[in-house]
Structures are given as C-alpha cells and as structure tokens.
Amino acid sequence: MTxxxxxxxxxxVLLTAACAPYRADRGLDRTITLSIDNRELADxxxxxxxxxxxxxxxxxxxxxxxxxxxPAFMLGGNAQLGxxxxxxxxxxxxxxxxxxxxxxxxxxxxxxRASHGASILVR
Numbered sequence: 001m002t003x004x005x006x007x008x009x010x011x012x013v014l015l016t017a018a019c020a021p022y023r024a025d026r027g028l029d030r031t032i033t034l035s036i037d038n039r040e041l042a043d044x045x046x047x048x049x050x051x052x053x054x055x056x057x058x059x060x061x062x063x064x065x066x067x068x069x070x071p072a073f074m075l076g077g078n079a080q081l082g083x084x085x086x087x088x089x090x091x092x093x094x095x096x097x098x099x100x101x102x103x104x105x106x107x108x109x110x111x112x113r114a115s116h117g118a119s120i121l122v123r
Contacts, residue, residue: 030072030104034083037065039112042087049082049095050075060085060111075101083120085111096120 038044038060047054048070055074060066075081083096096109099122110119 031069032072032075032101032104033106034068034070035065035106035108036060036068036083036085037108037110038062038085039110040085040087042089044085044087044094044111047084047086048074049084050079054084059088083107083109 034046034048034057036044036046041062043059043061045059046057046068048057049055057068057070058066079101080098081101082098085094086092092113094111094113097120099107099120101107101122106123108121108123112119
C-alpha cells in the first residue's frame with residue numbers, strides 16, 4: 001500500500017468515526033416515575049419545580065390517580081425538586097417538600113389540603 005492510499009484510508013476512517021453518532025450512556029434514557037394521587041375535588045395541573053422553574057408534567061382529575069414518566073434529562077444530574085399542584089379553578093397552590101432524585105426512582109405524592117401537600121415518598 002502506498003503512502004497516498006494509506007493516508008486516504010486513514011482519512012476515511014477518521015471521517016467515518018467523526019460522523020458516527022455519539023452513543024455513550026449519559027443517562028438520557030432513564031426515567032423518573034411520578035405517581036400522583038389527587039385527593040381533592042378539583043382537577044389539578046401538576047408541575048415539576050426545580051429552582052425557579054416550573055415544568056408542566058400533566059393534569060390529574062379530582063379524586064383520581066395518574067402515573068407520569070419524566071425523562072431524567074429534564075432533571076439534570078442529582079436533582080432537588082418539588083412538585084406543585086394548581087387547580088384549574090381557584091388560586092390555591094399545593095407544594096410538596098423538596099426531595100433529591102438521583103436515578104431510576106419513583107416519587108409518590110398524595111395531593112390534599114389536609115396535609116398541606118406534604119405527603120411525598122421517594123423510592
């Protein structure tokens with residue numbers, strides 16, 4: 001093999017490697033499971049709260065439960081977050097305590113005024 005063909009082959013291999021998608025496991029495929037049990041009459045919007053940012057996760061009708069799968073990339077690394085429930089009608093907001101999430105975990109939150117939104121469990 002000549003130097004020119006060896007250089008061409010090397011350039012082709014490097015170009016192919018550079019164009020290949022980066023597939024290192026950075027945890028982007030992980031999900032956090034949020035289980036919300038709405039014990040209020042009102043339908044609620046559920047938000048994930050991180051620092052000063054609210055991210056709408058979805059809605060849970062009154063007296064029902066719902067499970068949400070949240071991609072871990074929305075949380076960043078080890079995330080401290082809270083959950084916020086706001087009714088469709090009214091101004092009362094219920095905020096969970098702040099919890100730390102760091103992997104394939106499940107967060108269960110019982111939304112009710114009696115406990116001031118404080119019933120949260122991380123598994």
